[in-house]
Each structure stands twice: as C-alpha cells, then as structure tokens.
Amino acid sequence: MKRRDFLKQAGLGTAAGAALLAAQAKAQAQQASGLPSIQWRLAASWPKSLDTLFGGVELVAKRVGEITDGKFQIRAFAAGEIVPALQVLDAVQAGTVELGHTATYYYFCKDAAFALGTSACFGPNARQNNAWWYFGGGAEAMAPLFKDYGCVALLAGNTGAQMGGWFRKEIKSLAELKGLKFRIGGMAGLVLAKLGVVPQQIAAPDIYPALEKGTVDAAEWVGPYDDEKLGFNKVAKYYYYPAFWEGGSMLMTLVNEKKWNELPKPYQAALIAACGEVNSWMPAKYDAQNPPALRRLVASGTVLRPFPKAVLEAAEKASYALYDELKGKSKHWARIYPEWKKFRDDQFLWFRAAESTYDSYAFNSKLGAGKN
DSSP, rough: OOOOHHHHHHOHHHHOHHHHHHHHHHHHHHHHOOOOEEEEEEEEESTTTTHHHHHHHHHHHHHOOOOOOOHEEEEEETTTTTTTTGGGHHHHHTTTTEEEEEEEGGGGGGGGGGGGGOTTOOOOHHHHHHHHHHHHHHHHHHHHHHHHTTTEEEEEOOOOSOEEEEEOOOSSGGGTTTTTTEEEEEEHHHHHHHHHOOOOOHHHHHHHHHHHTTOOOOOOOSSSHHHHTTTGGGTEEEEOOOOTTSOOOOEEEEEEEEHHHHHHHHHHHHHHHHHHHHHHHHHHHHHHHHHHHHHHHHHHTTTEEOOHHHHHHHHHHHHHHHHHTTTTOHHHHHHHHHHHHHHHHHHHHHHHHHHHHHHHHHHHHHTGGGGO
C-alpha cells in the first residue's frame, strides 16, 4: 500500500479504521521475508506523568512492535531523559535519536511555518486540522519544511481545543495583560506580545515551579486532565478559556529522513499505522478524561472564567497582522499560509452551517442532560 493511502486511512479516526490499518500493516510485515531486527529510540517532549501525551508515544511503540512481530522495536524516552523537551526536532535532525514526538510550534523561532504543524491563533479545530493534513494538502505543503530539517513528519495525536490557562488574578480588560509574564507555547506568544504580554516558552516539567515562584504570572498547558496532574490549581486560582491559540493542536512523530529512507517499507507502513491509531486515540482519551477532571478542579476551588470579548477581538486582530508580517520573513510561511487560510475559511463556513448550529442548540438546551 502506498504511503499516501496509509495517511488517508489513518485519518479516518475510527476504531475500525485503526484496526484495518494495523491488520494491513501486519500483513505486509508477515509477507516480507528476511526483514532485519531494528531497535530505534524515540525522544518525546512530554514527561511520563502525562499519560495521554506520553501514553500516545508508548502506544506508537507498542503497536509497531506488535505489527512487526517484535522485529521493529521502538524505545520511548520522556522529556529530559535523552534530550530536553524543547530540543526534540534538533535531536532527530542530528540523528541523536531516530524519531521524536513533539509539538512543532515549539520550533517557530527556526521557521514560523512550524506553527502550522501544531496550531495557530484562531486556526482550525481538531477535525478541521485532520481534514487539512490528510485531504487538504497539509501534509504535502509542510513536507518541504520538514525536509529542510532532515525530517519526515507523521501526524500522531491531537489535544483538541485547549483551555486558556491559569492566572493569579482576574483578567477583566486588555489593560490587565500589560506586563503579564505568561507561559505559552508556540508562536502565540508573538501575538500576545502585541497586546503587552511578556511570553515565556517553558517545558511542561518546569511550569509548576515557575508559576509557584512567581517567575511567571500565568501559565497554560493543555486542559483539565493534564493541568490537574501538573498541579497548577494549587498555585493559581483563575482558570480561563478558551485557548484561542490552540483550537485543535496537532502533534507529530518526526523521523530522521535518512533513517526513514533506510527503513524497510513494511516497517514504514507499521509506523504510519501506529501513528494513525494514536491520532484517533489521543483526542478520544482527552474528551473522556477532561469533564471529570474539570469537575474536580471546580470542586477544589478553581474559578472558571471566559476571556473577555475585548481580549479575543484584540488578539484576533493582532494575529492577522502578524500573519501578514510573516509572509516577508519565511518563504515556507508565504507558501503555506494562503492555502491554509483558504482551507480554514471553507471549513469554518461548513461547520457554521451544520456543526455549530447543532452544538449551539444541543449544548444549551434546557432539556439537555448537560444541565445537571
């Protein structure tokens, strides 16, 4: 089966689709005789305590081993065990490890277009990002960027829409963002900087101590399930939503290009299939775990607050101003962004007609179970 076919099928996001992929990949592995035993190392950007993010990494390794009858083994390492959390791309590019699992927006300082491989402010949600990557030309558009850094990228997870983060004080107006030291991932910090925020990009294991000591005034990570595990509610009271910078953040398995090209085709198929399964598994687990986690946080004293509309409007205006500026700074951004934006706009139009209308009614229905 061609890689393109695997990529498309991996995006179907169903248990049946994942099972079919695994069966097809295993059949290929079994049909190929004389394949070598291979051991690879995977460096992740996540601590082991985050059992959805790092759990997805472990599932990739597990499935590849199962599909290949143990001949292709991947050993997963958490953030800091081989390389720091924010240096996974560098390690894969250098061949320090064969592959890594990360959010590519961590590397926007290398090239702004890396942000589009995870999430950009006011960008697509999780389903729309899947549609762009698999069927909207996203994988093909991003491939030259990854090639410049000696990598092949496989979509392998999504957090869904994230929360806006933990704040020591209420944010009632734009003025209260001035000078705020805020831990935030990716290129969104450049947008918030236009509003007076002082952005800080800090890896997951270091966020709690920074928030506790006052090195930062606020911090965001993912959502209730992960944030509860990291203990942010113990050092900040106000929990804001939504993360307008992460409507559906994609995560990638990055493979060293040379190692990928040397990898037997059945093993490539196994890795693609495993990443496709995790791309379905991860958002499903977050969706199951976030509601009870949010209930526990609120019961323990967390105060939920929406960002003021003025903040959202100012941030959106700043986002598009930044995106226009980046066209002259990154050839990849200039090449990818216009088509990304066009696809996003079409998705928004479609979702506004069906998905949003349904969601708006059902989520707010006086008869709905959500009112209990």
